[in-house]
Amino acid sequence: MANKKLTIAKRQGTLRYQIRKNKISYVMLAPYFILFFFFTVLPVLMSIIFSFTDFNVLEMPDFVGWKNYIKLLLEDDIFMVSLKNTLLFAVVTGPISYILCLLFAWIINEFKGKLRAFLTLIFYAPSISGNAYVVWNLILTGDRYGYLNGLLLKYEIINEAILWMKTAKFVLPVLIVVQLWLSLGTGFLAFIAGLQTVDKSLYEAAAIDGVKNRWQELWFVTLPAMKPQLMFGAVMQITQSFAVADISINLAGNPSINYAGATVVTHLLDYGSTRFEMGYASAIATILFLLMVGTNKLVQNMLRRVGD
Amino acid sequence: MRKRVIVDYSDRKWVPFWQRAKETKLNRSKAGNGLLFGLMFICGIFMALPLVMIINNALKPLDELFQYPPKIIVRNPTLENFTDLFVLMSDSWVPFSRYIINTIIITVGGMVGHVIVASMAAYPLAKHRFPGRNLLFNMVILSMMFSWTVTQIPQYLIISLLKINNTYLALILPAWSFGMGLYLMKQFMEQLPDSLMESAKMDGAGEFRIFWTIIMPNVKPAWLTLAIFQFQHMWGNTGGTFLRDEELKPLQYALQQIVQGGAARAGAGAAVTFVIAAVPITFFLVAQSNIMETMTTSGMKE
Numbered sequence: 068m069a070n071k072k073l074t075i076a077k078r079q080g081t082l083r084y085q086i087r088k089n090k091i092s093y094v095m096l097a098p099y100f101i102l103f104f105f106f107t108v109l110p111v112l113m114s115i116i117f118s119f120t121d122f123n124v125l126e127m128p129d130f131v132g133w134k135n136y137i138k139l140l141l142e143d144d145i146f147m148v149s150l151k152n153t154l155l156f157a158v159v160t161g162p163i164s165y166i167l168c169l170l171f172a173w174i175i176n177e178f179k180g181k182l183r184a185f186l187t188l189i190f191y192a193p194s195i196s197g198n199a200y201v202v203w204n205l206i207l208t209g210d211r212y213g214y215l216n217g218l219l220l221k222y223e224i225i226n227e228a229i230l231w232m233k234t235a236k237f238v239l240p241v242l243i244v245v246q247l248w249l250s251l252g253t254g255f256l257a258f259i260a261g262l263q264t265v266d267k268s269l270y271e272a273a274a275i276d277g278v279k280n281r282w283q284e285l286w287f288v289t290l291p292a293m294k295p296q297l298m299f300g301a302v303m304q305i306t307q308s309f310a311v312a313d314i315s316i317n318l319a320g321n322p323s324i325n326y327a328g329a330t331v332v333t334h335l336l337d338y339g340s341t342r343f344e345m346g347y348a349s350a351i352a353t354i355l356f357l358l359m360v361g362t363n364k365l366v367q368n369m370l371r372r373v374g375d
Numbered sequence: 376m377r378k379r380v381i382v383d384y385s386d387r388k389w390v391p392f393w394q395r396a397k398e399t400k401l402n403r404s405k406a407g408n409g410l411l412f413g414l415m416f417i418c419g420i421f422m423a424l425p426l427v428m429i430i431n432n433a434l435k436p437l438d439e440l441f442q443y444p445p446k447i448i449v450r451n452p453t454l455e456n457f458t459d460l461f462v463l464m465s466d467s468w469v470p471f472s473r474y475i476i477n478t479i480i481i482t483v484g485g486m487v488g489h490v491i492v493a494s495m496a497a498y499p500l501a502k503h504r505f506p507g508r509n510l511l512f513n514m515v516i517l518s519m520m521f522s523w524t525v526t527q528i529p530q531y532l533i534i535s536l537l538k539i540n541n542t543y544l545a546l547i548l549p550a551w552s553f554g555m556g557l558y559l560m561k562q563f564m565e566q567l568p569d570s571l572m573e574s575a576k577m578d579g580a581g582e583f584r585i586f587w588t589i590i591m592p593n594v595k596p597a598w599l600t601l602a603i604f605q606f607q608h609m610w611g612n613t614g615g616t617f618l619r620d621e622e623l624k625p626l627q628y629a630l631q632q633i634v635q636g637g638a639a640r641a642g643a644g645a646a647v648t649f650v651i652a653a654v655p656i657t658f659f660l661v662a663q664s665n666i667m668e669t670m671t672t673s674g675m676k677e
Contacts, residue, residue: 082506089499091499102548107526114529175415303555349525
C-alpha cells in the first residue's frame with residue numbers, strides 16, 4: 068500500500084518523494100542542524116522578539132512594540148555617531164583587510180614546507196598571541212616614553228607627547244591602523260588553505276595559453292579557482308568589520324573620549340552588559356544584522372565577477 | 376577531461392626560495408621575487424612583535440619587568456618566572472592536573488566534534504540536491520551576522536532548560552553548531568569535481584563512506600584550518616557562567632586567576648601569558664605543516 072503511494076508520488080515528483088529520496092542527506096544534516104536550531108536559531112529568534120520588549124534580564128519582558136526602534140533611530144544621538152564610525156571603519160578596513168589577507172596568503176604560498184608554516188605563524192601572530200592590545204597600548208602610551216611618541220619626538224616631527232587615545236581626532240584613524248595590523252585572521256588562513264586546493268595542472272595549461280607572469284596567473288587562474296574561498300572570506304570580513312568593538316574598548320575605552328571610538332557593538336555592549344537594557348540592545352543587534360545582510364548581498368554580487 | 380598531471384616535489388632536494396622559484400613555479404621573475412621577499416621581511420617584523428614580546432617578557436627577571444619605559448628585549452634571561460608559576464600551580468586548592476584534564480576534554484571535544492558534525496552537514500549542502508537546501512544554508516550564513524552578545528542570554532536560558540548547565544556539554548554542544556565551520560567546509564567541498572563521487576558510487580560505496588574516505592581526505596586543508604580556529608576558540612574559553620563548579624573549570628580560568636594576583640605575581644603572570652599563547656601556537660604549527668599540497672585534486676577537475 069505504502070509502496071503504491073510512493074510510486075504515484077514518484078510519478079508526480081512531489082515534495083514528499085523528494086524528501087524520501089534524499090533521506091540520507093537529511094540524516095547527515097541532522098546532528099549539526101538540531102544543535103544549530105537550539106543554540107543559534109532559537110537564541111536569534113528570541114533576541115529579535117526581545118527587541119520589541121522592555122527587558123532587564125531579571126524581570127519578565129514587557130511588550131512595547133516599535134518603541135526601541137523609534138528611540139534608536141530618531142532619538143539616540145550616540146547611536147548615530149557609532150553608526151557613522153562603524154560605517155567609516157567598515158568601508159576603510161573591510162576591503163583593505165580583505166585584499167591584505169589575499170595578498171599575504173598568496174605570497175606565503177610561494178614558499179614551501181617548514182618555512183611556509185613559520186611565515187604563516189608570524190603573520191597570524193597578532194590573531195593567536197592574545198596580547199595584541201598590550202603591544203599597542205605600549206606603542207600608544209600618551210607620555211613621552213610611549214614608543215610612538217618617543218620616535219616622533221626624536222625626529223622632531225612633534226614637539227610634545229600626544230595622548231593618542233584621549234584625543235578625539237586620532238582615535239578612529241589609530242583604531243583603523245590597528246585593525247589593519249590585526250586583519251590577517253580567519254580569511255587569511257582560509258585563503259592559505261584554498262590556495263592549496265587549486266589544481267596545479269591549471270597553471271601549466273595557462274602558461275601554454277599565454278599567461279606571461281605571476282600577476283596574470285593570479286587574476287586569470289588562481290582567483291577564479293578560489294571563488295568559494297573568496298566568498299567565504301568576504302562574509303567573514305563583513306561580520307568582523309561591522310562587529311568591531313574589542314579593539315575600541317581595549318584601546319580607547321568604553322565610552323571613549325567624546326564617543327570618537329564608539330561603534331555599533333560598543334553601543335550595544337553599553338546597553339546590554341552595563342545598563343541591562345536587553346530589549347534595546349537586541350534592537351541594536353537587529354539593525355546591525357540588517358546592515359550586514361544588505362552589505363553581504365552587494366559584495367557577493369561583486370565577487371561573482373572575479374576573473375571575468 | 377584534461378590529462379592527469381601529477382606535480383610531485385617530494386624527491387627534490389631543498390633549494391632556497393629565491394633560487395627555486397624559477398624551476399618549480401612557472402612565470403616567476405627575479406625582480407618580482409625580490410620585491411615580494413622584501414615586502415614580507417618588512418611586514419614580518421611588525422607582525423612578529425607580539426610573539427617577540429611574549430617570549431622576552433617570560434624570560435625577564437622582575438626588575439626588568441617593572442622597568443619603565445619597558446624594553447622589548449630581555450637582557451638577563453632567566454627561567455625564574457616559570458618556577459614561580461609551578462610553585463603557584465602546585466598549591467592551588469583544586470589540583471592543577473584537574474584543570475588540565477578539563478581543558479583537554481573541552482578543547483578536544485569541542486574541536487573534533489565540530490569538525491565532524493559540521494563537515495558531515497556541509498557535504499550534502501555542497502553536493503546533494505534536496506528540498507530545503509538553500510534555506511538551511513542561508514540560515515547558517517545569516518546566523519553569523521547576528522551579534523553574539525545579545526544571543527548569549529537566550530542561549531543561557533536554553534542551556535538551563537536542557538539541563539546541561541554546569542557540565543562540559545554546556546560549552547561543547549554550542550561549539551559544535553558554529554556557523555563558520557559549516558560554511559568553510561561547504562565552500563571547499565563545492566570545488567571537488569562530481570566525478571570523484573560518481574566513480575565511488577559505481578563501486579557501491581554508500582554516502583557515509585564517500586564522505587569519510589573520499590570527500591574528507593580531499594578537503595584536508597579545510598578541516599585542518601577549521602581545527603586551528605576551533606582549538607584557539609575552545610582553548611581561550613574560561614567557562615564563564617556555564618561552569619560554576621571549581622572542579623570543572625578549564626586551565627584558562629585557573630591561569631587567569633594567577634595573573635589577577637597583581638604586581639606580586641608579575642613574573643608568574645608573564646609565564647602564564649607565554650603558556651596561554653604557546654599551546655595554540657604549537658597546535659597551529661603542527662596543523663599548518665600538515666596542510667601540504669593535496670595531490671589528489673591535481674588533474675582531477677573536469
